[in-house]
Amino acid sequence: MLVKSQVKYIQSLGHKKFRDAEGVFVAEGPKIVSELMQSDKVKLVHCFATEGWLSENMQYASSDPAMFVKTDEKQLERISFHPTPNQVLAVFTKPVFPASPIPAGVTLLLDTIQDPGNLGTILRTADWFGVQKIVCSANTTDVFGPKVVQSAMGSIVRVELIYTDLQEYIVAHPDIPLYATTLDGEDLQGKIHLSKAFLLIGNESRGVSQHLERLAVKRFRIPGKGGAESLNAAVATGIFLSQIEVLNQTR
Amino acid sequence: MLVKSQVKYIQSLGHKKFRDAEGVFVAEGPKIVSELMQSDKVKLVHCFATEGWLSENMQYASSDPAMFVKTDEKQLERISFHPTPNQVLAVFTKPVFPASPIPAGVTLLLDTIQDPGNLGTILRTADWFGVQKIVCSANTTDVFGPKVVQSAMGSIVRVELIYTDLQEYIVAHPDIPLYATTLDGEDLQGKIHLSKAFLLIGNESRGVSQHLERLAVKRFRIPGKGGAESLNAAVATGIFLSQIEVLNQTR
Numbered sequence: 123m124l125v126k127s128q129v130k131y132i133q134s135l136g137h138k139k140f141r142d143a144e145g146v147f148v149a150e151g152p153k154i155v156s157e158l159m160q161s162d163k164v165k166l167v168h169c170f171a172t173e174g175w176l177s178e179n180m181q182y183a184s185s186d187p188a189m190f191v192k193t194d195e196k197q198l199e200r201i202s203f204h205p206t207p208n209q210v211l212a213v214f215t216k217p218v219f220p221a222s223p224i225p226a227g228v229t230l231l232l233d234t235i236q237d238p239g240n241l242g243t244i245l246r247t248a249d250w251f252g253v254q255k256i257v258c259s260a261n262t263t264d265v266f267g268p269k270v271v272q273s274a275m276g277s278i279v280r281v282e283l284i285y286t287d288l289q290e291y292i293v294a295h296p297d298i299p300l301y302a303t304t305l306d307g308e309d310l311q312g313k314i315h316l317s318k319a320f321l322l323i324g325n326e327s328r329g330v331s332q333h334l335e336r337l338a339v340k341r342f343r344i345p346g347k348g349g350a351e352s353l354n355a356a357v358a359t360g361i362f363l364s365q366i367e368v369l370n371q372t373r
Numbered sequence: 374m375l376v377k378s379q380v381k382y383i384q385s386l387g388h389k390k391f392r393d394a395e396g397v398f399v400a401e402g403p404k405i406v407s408e409l410m411q412s413d414k415v416k417l418v419h420c421f422a423t424e425g426w427l428s429e430n431m432q433y434a435s436s437d438p439a440m441f442v443k444t445d446e447k448q449l450e451r452i453s454f455h456p457t458p459n460q461v462l463a464v465f466t467k468p469v470f471p472a473s474p475i476p477a478g479v480t481l482l483l484d485t486i487q488d489p490g491n492l493g494t495i496l497r498t499a500d501w502f503g504v505q506k507i508v509c510s511a512n513t514t515d516v517f518g519p520k521v522v523q524s525a526m527g528s529i530v531r532v533e534l535i536y537t538d539l540q541e542y543i544v545a546h547p548d549i550p551l552y553a554t555t556l557d558g559e560d561l562q563g564k565i566h567l568s569k570a571f572l573l574i575g576n577e578s579r580g581v582s583q584h585l586e587r588l589a590v591k592r593f594r595i596p597g598k599g600g601a602e603s604l605n606a607a608v609a610t611g612i613f614l615s616q617i618e619v620l621n622q623t624r
Binding site: 243 | 490494497498499500501502503504524526527528531532561563595597598599600601602603604605607608609610611612615616
């Protein structure tokens with residue numbers, strides 16, 4: 123049975139402030155919850171699940187019964203952040219990634235991505251193409267918001283994502299070339315060959331900030347011949363990443 | 374001033390049944406509303422806007438004052454389908470496209486796309502790459518839902534989108550090759566050259582239906598080396614479209 127204080131606790135985790143204070147985030151649905159339970163980057167804190175889910179996942183539920191709370195569909199609705207709650211809602215510690223140098227290939231730099239669905243999709247797309255690290259401007263939406271987690275799926279524990287001042291970050295790494303995606307750059311034609319680079323993706327409506335664009339060694343545009351003014355930020359990220367060929371995987 | 378019957382009318386347009394009965398849809402925000410007002414594919418039916426928007430758009434508002442209703446932010450909140458209402462909400466007739474043969478280049482076939490944001494983003498991406506027509510399975514989400522319109526933006530009047538039985542549609546066009554995007558097809562490497570083709574995009578979690586996949590002459594996969602199980606449907610669509618080179622634009 124779910125008690126009132128638990129409902130309040132879960133609801134508070136809809137706010138970044140409380141997620142940060144507790145160092146946790148919420149994931150919902152059998153697919154992502156079971157993927158996260160198998161990850162060594164996060165730890166399960168609480169799990170609220172239907173009887174059906176619990177009986178199918180005895181291997182987890184029996185290990186530490188105090189962590190698992192049986193709920194019915196109605197109770198799940200009260201704590202869910204999704205329009206259609208799905209069997210299980212779990213609270214995990216935020217993932218911890220070991221300190222590491224900037225990896226070979228592309229490191230994505232996200233400038234003020236504001237839509238949670240876009241950030242989640244970018245994370246999942248980056249993971250598909252083997253990107254290991256994403257660096258976000260401080261005003262990019264929080265990666266642990268419920269909608270981001272939902273669209274990122276298990277990629278949230280496979281791709282490291284940090285928030286910082288992008289200009290300082292770029293300037294601190296003068297040896298790594300910065301490529302920017304803009305609406306007036308050189309047409310992206312064929313593969314881009316590189317060994318290590320930053321790829322800068324701009325805000326959904328304003329694009330890349332000028333003070334960052336000035337630091338780029340190359341600016342690319344995705345050629346289009348239709349009527350749309352711009353591409354969705356996640357779609358543009360996917361198209362760029364699909365065209366990148368990493369020359370030398372050794373560091 | 375907004376009256377109660379108008380509030381009820383707008384709210385009813387959140388449901389496909391009522392949109393279909395009235396032959397209209399809702400668009401919100403200055404950008405898309407002004408784009409649609411300039412289109413010859415749709416007609417404005419009602420417009421609810423703040424005083425600020427009305428005074429900046431006198432050229433429209435003065436042409437038929439009965440169509441324009443002044444509202445304040447609070448009233449706009451009551452009728453808006455968005456979390457953050459933005460100055461103007463307008464009702465338009467659904468776009469009418471002249472009957473035309475299947476165009477050169479790619480015609481997108483969407484198999485059971487369920488997420489409104491994905492459908493809108495696919496529409497916008499198709500528009501960017503000059504795709505003129507999209508054919509959806511009957512169970513694909515309605516293109517005139519508020520979230521689809523929001524993510525499609527003005528592309529909703531530039532790309533024709535129809536709903537039908539995809540199998541019948543493919544079989545009725547035996548001269549047009551069907552390419553399918555699948556997780557186990559041939560790796561997409563370099564450009565695909567074609568003069569006219571159908572490109573089939575599958576459902577977000579189940580992919581392309583088997584009975585449709587069997588009709589494909591080629592099946593492509595986007596090569597990835599990371600951990601994500603799949604790509605978002607709109608991102609995959611964008612990557613495929615970016616790799617298509619139309620050989621012969623004459624019909």
